[in-house]
Amino acid sequence: FDVPVAKQDLQLLLSETFDEAGRPSGFEAAFDYATSLFDAASVEAIAARLIRVLDAVGRDRHAVVGDIEILGADEQRALAPARGNPDAAVRTWPELLAAAVALDPYAVAVTYRGISLSYADLDSWSNRIARMLIDYGVGPETFVALALPRSIESVLSVWAVAKTGAAFLPVDPNYPADRIAHMLEDSHAAMGLTDIDSRGSLPDTVPWLVLDDPEISAELSRYPADAVTDVERTAT
Known part of the structure; x- marks a missing residue:
């Protein structure tokens, strides 16, 4: 028209x-x-x-x-x-970390308040935490509460829980106590990871591992730092 x-x-x-x-x-x-x-x-x-x-x-x-x-x-x-490019191969979180370690083990992986960890450090320390968690009965089909502020320990804990085959439940330590208690009960968390500053505000609904407690730190250092195997993940 x-x-x-x-x-x-x-x-x-x-x-x-x-x-x-x-x-x-x-x-x-x-x-x-x-x-x-x-x-x-x-x-x-x-x-x-x-x-x-x-x-x-x-x-x-x-x-x-x-x-x-x-x-x-x-x-x-x-x-x-x-x-786009072909799809990447399916890999678990532990496998992604292992690949990063193999690529450049001494590259800085985490930095917080002047403290840095290389990929090799992140891998070895998260392996130790994972082995301790497995000894406490953590494994596939279980939840671990992470009541940690932003820190190197929080990153280590995420990777450690992933290596056990369990899932992590993020818990803000600043939440009201009754809300934290509800989250722990509702998720049926098997245990939790926290630090000294946060432990006092957390309910005793689950057993807590205080990562920066000197006794826990000493115990962790005695665990082997090599990779957690599938057999160990499913042993629980």
């Missing part, structure tokens, strides 16, 4: 047509668009997609709208290279 000024940003105009006998013979259609927002090629592409949808439902009245292919062959070919 000869419309000199677009009244809308993009508008579809339809007009029913009739043959000489006055019988319906179809529709004529046009797009009216603002040239400041669309160019002719873009609107032609929109029109082509509309025709594909109409053709699909015209051929099959039971067609599912979400299954109709609206892109043309050229568009499909243009999008195909944008699908």
